Amino acid sequence: VFTIEDGRFKESTGQMMLDIINEPSRHKVMREYTLQYTVDFFEKHWKNSPLSSKPTKLKLASVSDQNLQKQFIKTMWNMLDSADGPIAGTSLIRLHDIGKSFSIVDQDKLADKIQRIVTDDLAADSTKMAALSLAAERQQINLADSAMNIAVDNSLNLPLRMSALHTASQLNSSSDFINRIRRLSNDNASHRILRRAAQQILNKLNTTRG
Numbered sequence: 001v002f003t004i005e006d007g008r009f010k011e012s013t014g015q016m017m018l019d020i021i022n023e024p025s026r027h028k029v030m031r032e033y034t035l036q037y038t039v040d041f042f043e044k045h046w047k048n049s050p051l052s053s054k055p056t057k058l059k060l061a062s063v064s065d066q067n068l069q070k071q072f073i074k075t076m077w078n079m080l081d082s083a084d085g086p087i088a089g090t091s092l093i094r095l096h097d098i099g100k101s102f103s104i105v106d107q108d109k110l111a112d113k114i115q116r117i118v119t120d121d122l123a124a125d126s127t128k129m130a131a132l133s134l135a136a137e138r139q140q141i142n143l144a145d146s147a148m149n150i151a152v153d154n155s156l157n158l159p160l161r162m163s164a165l166h167t168a169s170q171l172n173s174s175s176d177f178i179n180r181i182r183r184l185s186n187d188n189a190s191h192r193i194l195r196r197a198a199q200q201i202l203n204k205l206n207t208t209r210g
Contacts, residue, residue: 010045014068017041021075028084035079035090038072039097046102053103073104080113085124092117092130096138111140118146129163136170144171151194152184158191165194169201178205 020026020034046052051069079091092113099105117123117131132150135143150156150164165184168177184190185198 011064011068014041014072018071018075021079028087032087032090035076035087035094038076038094042069042072042098042102051104052101069102069104073098077109080117080127083124085126088124088127089130092127092134096134111138114138114140115143118143118150125157125160129160132163132167136167139171141171144168144177147171148177148180152180152187152190154187154189158194161190161194162197165197165201169205173205178202181205 017034017037021031023031046065046069049065051065073095076091076095080088082088082091092110095105095110099107099110114131114134117128118135120128123131128150132143132147134140135147144167147164147168151161151168153161165181169181181198181201185195185202187195
């Protein structure tokens with residue numbers, strides 16, 4: 001368990017976390033677990049500081065603080081190219097979470113990376129599911145078609161298709177999309193759970209439309 005409460009050990013704790021994340025020989029569960037704590041680390045030490053998007057303090061940020069932030073962000077960008085899907089997916093989500101409060105995360109680069117992952121046939125399912133989730137949250141409507149194409153592809157795994165269906169329904173509610181969801185709900189070649197989810201989305205859309 002990481003101790004991030006004591007600011008006196010910020011640099012050493014941060015470096016320890018970076019060493020764990022960047023060490024391929026460590027167990028992947030430990031590396032991903034460490035990645036989970038990056039948001040907590042940022043918010044504990046830099047929220048409402050000159051390093052956040054909306055600083056409330058006027059003092060200059062130290063060079064060591066700036067460098068430590070840059071190391072964390074660089075590490076997470078690098079992890080997006082990892083062959084380990086869960087680590088890449090967690091890095092993507094944590095970049096998004098940190099970017100809500102810290103301008104150090106390039107939002108255009110993040111949006112582009114999300115798009116590249118969603119449209120990459122070789123991306124791991126877990127990484128792609130993370131990207132689909134963020135596409136819905138960030139309302140990247142340009143990915144609606146890509147998400148729907150994944151949802152209706154019977155060659156893909158059910159969890160990925162379910163994630164894609166949810167994202168598609170969050171990004172487009174046009175008549176054409178509703179018709180595609182309706183066809184999916186009646187597609188006997190698709191898993192019954194997916195068909196049921198499609199029908200539930202249709203029911204919700206019909207209720208919303210009155």
